[in-house]
Amino acid sequence: MKSFTWKCLGALVVIAGFAAGNAGAQAPAAPAPKTEGKLSLSPADEAAKPAAAAPALPAGSTAAPGWNVPPKWDTVQESPQYASIPGVERNVLQQQTGEWWRTVRNGPVTFYGGIVLLVVPIFLLAFFAIKGPFKLHGEPTGRLVERYNSAERMTHWTTAISFVLLGLTGLIILFGKHVLLPWMGPAAFSWITIIGKNIHNFVGPLFIFSLIAMFVLYVKDNFFNAQDFVWLAKFGGLMSGNHVPSGRFNGGEKVWFWLGVVILGSVVAISGVIMLFPNWETVRGVMAEANLFHAVVAMIFVASSFGHMYIGTIGEEGASQGMLTGYSDETWAREHHPLWLEEVKAGKRPEKMMPASAQAAAGDD
Numbered sequence: 001m002k003s004f005t006w007k008c009l010g011a012l013v014v015i016a017g018f019a020a021g022n023a024g025a026q027a028p029a030a031p032a033p034k035t036e037g038k039l040s041l042s043p044a045d046e047a048a049k050p051a052a053a054a055p056a057l058p059a060g061s062t063a064a065p066g067w068n069v070p071p072k073w074d075t076v077q078e079s080p081q082y083a084s085i086p087g088v089e090r091n092v093l094q095q096q097t098g099e100w101w102r103t104v105r106n107g108p109v110t111f112y113g114g115i116v117l118l119v120v121p122i123f124l125l126a127f128f129a130i131k132g133p134f135k136l137h138g139e140p141t142g143r144l145v146e147r148y149n150s151a152e153r154m155t156h157w158t159t160a161i162s163f164v165l166l167g168l169t170g171l172i173i174l175f176g177k178h179v180l181l182p183w184m185g186p187a188a189f190s191w192i193t194i195i196g197k198n199i200h201n202f203v204g205p206l207f208i209f210s211l212i213a214m215f216v217l218y219v220k221d222n223f224f225n226a227q228d229f230v231w232l233a234k235f236g237g238l239m240s241g242n243h244v245p246s247g248r249f250n251g252g253e254k255v256w257f258w259l260g261v262v263i264l265g266s267v268v269a270i271s272g273v274i275m276l277f278p279n280w281e282t283v284r285g286v287m288a289e290a291n292l293f294h295a296v297v298a299m300i301f302v303a304s305s306f307g308h309m310y311i312g313t314i315g316e317e318g319a320s321q322g323m324l325t326g327y328s329d330e331t332w333a334r335e336h337h338p339l340w341l342e343e344v345k346a347g348k349r350p351e352k353m354m355p356a357s358a359q360a361a362a363g364d365d
């Protein structure tokens with residue numbers, strides 16, 4: 001019993017020693033606030049206290065002013081730590097790539113991309129207001145020539161519709177916080193962005209699939225020949241009104257096919273897939289680069305598609321008929337693609353003139 005009492009006393013001494021040692025290790029205690037006998041300030045006193053100023057944001061910071069000031073990311077400690085989950089970069093908690101990505105994305109990418117996306121449609125609408133649509137010189141004959149078969153049209157419209165969906169949702173993701181958030185508020189903007197992001201993620205693979213199908217179906221008529229360079233040098237004679245003859249597709253359409261569908265399409269597809277599947281052990285730097293490539297190239301793609309959509313809708317009389325119905329008027333074919341029309345008439349092409357009986361039926365619709 002006596003030894004038990006001594007043990008208890010010893011333990012108390014050790015605990016007291018620890019407490020004293022810890023208190024000594026801490027920063028010297030600040031002088032106790034004068035509470036004039038009260039244990040804490042009343043709510044009225046709390047409210048009367050002068051508000052401390054929020055720390056200033058570093059120059060160039062896009063963070064919301066207030067207390068949530070992000071650290072100086074160029075000085076953060078990037079050294080790997082211990083992590084029990086195996087995998088690349090799982091043991092790196094802080095790194096500077098994200099800040100670099102954020103600065104480039106929210107800076108030049110959004111700024112210059114926004115300008116391009118505004119300037120191109122304004123230019124096209126001004127051009128339309130001044131010049132109007134490219135009209136047919138001759139009267140439509142009513143005789144129809146097959147322009148696109150159903151597989152070609154289905155592929156084209158799947159590509160076009162998915163492209164428009166991806167473009168709209170992508171623009172919401174990139175510009176929404178500047179354009180939508182200020183007037184619709186955070187609740188509506190959050191819903192729209194979440195829905196938009198999911199549409200973007202699910203339509204992306206459909207677009208890639210339709211691009212591949214488009215390449216397979218259209219490539220055979222998109223190889224350049226000498227005539228196409230004449231077309232490109234004179235811009236098809238569209239300004240002068242003297243059309244440069246072309247085959248099934250002219251030089252401009254071939255440029256759209258190779259630069260747009262093939263090159264820009266491949267870059268947005270590959271960078272998009274890298275972002276869709278982060279579980280491929282992709283490091284954060286690669287994800288950031290993929291995101292910037294994706295945004296820049298997608299905006300160039302959208303801006304150039306405005307030109308294609310303009311010609312395919314209001315810009316050229318008769319252009320949309322072939323892609324909508326599968327058939328174009330012979331006058332349109334002769335004025336825009338005479339070399340192709342000659343080949344069709346000579347039976348050298350898979351496309352056919354619509355038989356007179358079928359034309360009568362088509363006219364009855």
Ligand code: HEM
Nearest residue numbers: 159160163218249253254256257261309312319320322323
């Ligand atoms: C709503 C948007 C679009 C409209 C209104 C549209 C309209 C048209 C029209 C009317 C044609 C037929 C031109 C002719 O017969 O000479 C055409 C052809 C074509 N379109 Fe589109 N299009 C759109 C979007 C797209 C997109 C997003 C792509 C690809 C990413 C695309 C790729 C093509 C290709 C490859 C051709 C065949 C001519 C060529 O090889 O360049 N279109 N389009």
